[in-house]
Amino acid sequence: MSDFAQIWVDAWNRHDVEAVLAHFHDDVVFSSPVAGRVVPGSGGVVRGKAALREYWTSALAQLPDLHFDLVAVYRGVSTLVINYRNQRGQLVNEVLIFDGELVCEGHGTYLE
Structure with missing residues (x-):
């Protein structure tokens, strides 16, 4: 799963x-x-791959300097947590829940 995290980053x-998006189910639910x-x-909840595409495309347009540095990867049962530092220096966790090989649910979480 750490290979997945590096590919994702x-x-x-x-x-x-x-x-x-290639790693996500068509009916994915994502919150952030x-x-x-x-x-x-x-x-803060986006439903479906098409809506997720729109969200991420819009977000990237506002963040042309977006960059992630992988910090750690945590594996659970059908769950992967990718801990990374973003371009602002913030620590972020992406919590991904898998159904088979694809993500069916994801959550972007930020340090308060």
Whole structure:
């Protein structure tokens, strides 16, 4: 799973939304406080791959310097937590829940 995390970070660092989305189910549910700011009326929850594409594409347009540095990877049962530092120096965790090989649920979590 640490290979997955590095592939995920590399795709984000290339700003390749399609490469990131390739790992997600069509009916994925994703939550993030950033989504709450970028997607009006979402309450921070994005449903479906098409909506996730729109959210991430909009967010990247606002963050041209986006860059992640992998810090640690935590594996659970059907769950992967990717701990990284973003371009602002903030520590972030991406919590990904898998159904088979694809992510069915994800949560962006930020240090308060």
